[in-house]
Amino acid sequence: MFDVIAENALFIFIALAVMWIAQFGMAYLQMKRFYGRLKVVRKGGLTAVGQGGGQYKGRAYAVITIDDNNIIVHAEQFKGWTVFARLRPVPELIGMPLQELLDNEDSLPTTPKLRIAFGNAGRDLLAARQGKESQSEAVPTSPRLEPA
Secondary structure: OHHHHHHOHHHHHHHHHHHHHHHHHHHHHHHHHHHHHHHHHHHHOEEEEEEEEEOOOEEEEEEEEEOOOOEEEEEEEEEOOOOOOOEEEOHHHOOOEHHHHHHOHHHOOOOHHHHHHHHHHHHHHHHHHHHHHHHHHOOOOOOOOOOO
16 A cells, blocks of 8 residues: 555645645635625625634625615625535525614524624624714814924
């Protein structure tokens, strides 16, 4: 057995290197598809991505877009073990007020990891919306004086 490995060590090393490079290439294509879809979804309004799950049991990502009235106009999930995972719509959440999503996070019609991801995205959206409102109400300050 060890003789076969020793005789073919270079071939095994090259095969592993090719598989590793192929994995990087497929991960790059997955990232490109994800951000391309995110670019389209962001045109609908304020958008956030939330994450749920852990390192070893797999992660799930949720994308939520809200309009000016805090109503969800896009809700998509991204989960899977392979580089072939894609964003998939979650039509049950479209049209739902953001606050309702946050209030009923534990009973969303998704998996537990996705519930956490949608909750995280919703809280990020709420914080971003409140941050924009407080910035628009802020009183302008005097220009900073530079030392001479």
